[in-house]
Amino acid sequence: MKYHLHHSIPNWMIKAVVATNCRECDQSIIKDDIVGMGVKEVGKEGKVNIFVEYQCHGCKHAARMNFSSQTASVEEICYLIIDEVQKKWRTQKAQSVDNGNLPKSKMTAAETKKFIKKMNSLENFDDFLKLIGANNLVEKEDINDQPHP
Numbered sequence: 683m684k685y686h687l688h689h690s691i692p693n694w695m696i697k698a699v700v701a702t703n704c705r706e707c708d709q710s711i712i713k714d715d716i717v718g719m720g721v722k723e724v725g726k727e728g729k730v731n732i733f734v735e736y737q738c739h740g741c742k743h744a745a746r747m748n749f750s751s752q753t754a755s756v757e758e759i760c761y762l763i764i765d766e767v768q769k770k771w772r773t774q775k776a777q778s779v780d781n782g783n784l785p786k787s788k789m790t791a792a793e794t795k796k797f798i799k800k801m802n803s804l805e806n807f808d809d810f811l812k813l814i815g816a817n818n819l820v821e822k823e824d825i826n827d828q829p830h831p
């Protein structure tokens with residue numbers, strides 16, 4: 683059984699995406715339009731972008747939504763997202779998580795635990811952005827400038 687990608691994406695991210703409209707045709711973006719997500723480092727000041735890509739079901743225009751963080755590293759954000767995804771899956775099937783192979787964090791274990799606990803209680807992405815110390819809000823970037831069929 684194949685699950686759509688939105689099953690493996692944090693809820694706050696989905697909420698942010700479905701709250702947006704296609705820049706090209708102004709249709710409401712739905713969670714099935716999500717085609718990818720990732721984390722990348724931007725520049726040399728340690729800024730990290732979490733991005734989610736979607737393709738409008740109406741006109742196929744592809745775009746990317748970025749969330750920026752100044753305080754957490756790529757590894758930390760990956761870890762947090764993986765943790766959140768695992769938590770999401772655990773609601774479907776009980777499963778214990780082995781923390782042994784996760785990337786080394788700049789945070790202490792106690793800090794990470796506290797951070798994750800806080801993270802798991804978040805209801806929306808504004809709270810998430812506040813938590814990770816984001817200094818600018820969502821920016822959208824077009825990744826597909828081809829004319830529509």
Ligand SMILES: [Zn+2]
Pocket residue numbers: 704705706707708709738739740741742743
């Ligand atoms: Zn569209």
